[in-house]
Amino acid sequence: MTRPVRTMQARRLLKVLAYFGTWLVLSAAVAGAIFVHSERTVEIASHEATLSPNFSGEAVARMGPVLPDLRIPSGSWVGVEVELGKTDAETLEELTARYAAIAAQPEGQVAVAQRTLEAMALAALVQGAVLGGVPLLVWVLVGRARRRELYAVLPTRRGIAAAGLAVALVVAVVVPYGWGRSDPPAESWVPLAEFLGPEVPLPDEVRDVEVMADATTAQSRRLIESGISSYDESVHFYSAAAENAAALDLRRPEEGETVVLLVSDRHDNVGMDKVARAIADAGGATAVFDAGDDTSTGSRWEAFSLDSLAATFKSFDGRWAVAGNHDNGGFVRSHLEDLGWTYFDDEVIEGPGGSRILGIDDPRSSGLGDWRDQTGLSFSEVADLLADAACAADEDGDRVDTLLVHDANIAKPALERGCVDLVLGGHVHVxxxxxxxxxxxxxxxxxxxxxxxxxxxxxxxxxxxxxRPASIGLVTYRDGRAAGIQSITLQPNGRFEVDPWVALAY
Structure with missing residues (x-):
């Protein structure tokens, strides 16, 4: 290879690297500008909340006109401002109680914010990559000869006008992301401990929290104190319960067995999620059944309960659920399906440990599967239709090993006709x-x-x-069928009651 050829190849390589480096810098700059000026509206802390990212390294919660704003380090160079919007809480005391409960089990809400910020960052990167390549594309399309002609015209009056127009177009494309936004007013942040005073003991988990002090926050101090007290009591009770649950002497699965955790009627109590997970780990569970009523009304503000459930059992091999009568409407099912949970559409599907499972949402809430178009059906009529579906599957050699429902009464006909091995439900709270x-x-x-x-x-x-007492079940599967069940109850005084493992003989 001759030296001129090598020199030409080196120049081409440098030219490519220069183009790539320029594109990278332009894309990063544009993506960063788009990212910090973008917004998303999501359900957080039982509010319709607006998330605005930044590079402050702090998470700021704008709490509204009554409660003071809060600030805490985000743990990274990316920060976020969360403006809490409307909620259906009827009183401030009710709202404060919700905050305390959510703060005691924050993983679900953190996951929501993280997923939202990641989606915003990805969208900004894609837009930045496209916009960052536009100047280079124009540069290449104009060509060297035309660029020389433009350089020659640039010092003239016509050239200056054209350059000014080009700059104005660039500004019109890029700057609007920041138009309409004024610099925020100066804010005075004080540590939460200083805001409440030395007479209010603080849990270690909230010592990094800061409060924006202004003329209105003094009126909110009592509510903050109440929330801190509720938070501390909640963290202490459920954390202690989870720690004790991890030490329970539960039956462990033998070789070839699969254990499934059963939960039902959580009704927004996210504090029990960590306890349920600790029991699952102690009992060797790798999958979870949810028999419904994760919420109290099925409203969007209760998304925090679903987010907590999903975050707690995200690593499990299988997650199956049905909607309860209090999961009114389609929001609960839709939200959990988006988070990777499996619901049922009148088909027998593969379940844990090689089993075959069927489920149905409570007809008093979310619909009736393939017979959903038949309106006005009574509970007993739906029960008969469910039995017909289970028995038809049995006749086809696809027997239902487990029928997951919210109210076990709806599966009574299927059991009486001998078409299922096990019915799992909840609903009655006993x-x-x-x-x-x-x-x-x-x-x-x-x-x-x-x-x-x-x-x-x-x-x-x-x-x-x-x-009242909280119940959790562990269902053991062997050879494709439920082989046994163990029940665990947490009493309101924090003590556990562990029932013996009950073998199921067919």
């Missing part, structure tokens, strides 16, 4: 079973109703501690 049911042909199935995992009184469970 644990029952496992109870054997013998069909007319002599086949045996079981029904098991879990109590309320959220420790709920009626549809209310959110609070600093349990309102």
């Amino acid at each position: 644990q029952t079973g496992p109870v054997p049911v013998t069909a007319a042909d002599g086949r045996v199935g079981y029904t098991y109703t879990l109590g309320t995992t959220g420790g709920a009184a009626y549809a209310i469970a959110i609070g600093s501690k349990l309102r």
Whole structure:
């Protein structure tokens, strides 16, 4: 290879690197500008909230006109400002209680904010990559000869006018991301400990929190104190329960067995999620069934409960769920499906440990599968249709090993006809079973109703501690069928009751 050829190749390589470096710098600059001037609206902390990213390294929560704004280090160079919008809380005390409960189990809300910021960053990078390549594309399309002609015209009056127009076009494209935004006023932040005073003891987890002090925050001090007290009590109760749950002497799966955690009727009590996960780990569970009523009304503000559930069991191999009667409407199912949970559409599907499972949303809330177009069906009519579906699958050699429902009564006909091995449900907030049911042909199935995992009184469970005993089940699968069930109950005084493992004999 001759020296001139090498020199030419070196120049080409340098030219390519120069183009790439220029594109990289332009893309990064444009992407950064787009990112810090973008917004997204999501459900956070039972509010319709607006997220605005920045590079401050701090997370700021704009709490509205009554409660003071809060600030805490984000843990990275990316920061975010969260402006809390409308909520359906009827009183400030109710809203403060929600904040305390959510703060005690924040993983779900952190995951929501993180996913949102990652989506915003990706969108900004894509836009930046495209816009950053536009100047280079124009440069190449104009060509060397034309660029020389433009350089010659540039010092003239015509050239100056053209250059000014080009600059104006660039400004019109880029600058609007920042138009309409004024510099924020100077803010006075004080540590939460200083704001509340030495007479209010603070948990270690909130010592990095700062409060924006102004003339209105003094009126909110009592609410803050109440929230801190509720938060501290909630963290202490559920953290202690999770620690004790990890040490429970539960039956461990043997070789070839799969254990599934069963939860039901959480009713927004996100504090119990860490306890349920600790029990799952102690019992060797790798999958989870959710028998519904994760919320109290099925409203969008309750997304924090669903986000917490999803974050807690994100690493599990399988996550199956049905909607309960309090999960009114389609929001709960849609939200959890978006987070990777499996719901049922009237088909028998593969379940844990090689089993076959079928499920149905409670007809008093979310629909009726393939027969959803049949309006006005009673609960008993839906139960008969469910039994027909289970028995048809059984006749086709696709027997239902587990039928997951919210109210076990809806599966009674299927059990009585001998078409299912095990029915799992909740709804009544009282644990029952496992109870054997013998069909007319002599086949045996079981029904098991879990109590309320959220420790709920009626549809209310959110609070600093349990309102009533909280129930969690562990279902063991072997050779494609449920082989046994173990029940665990957490009492409101923090003590656990562990029932013996009950073998299921068919």
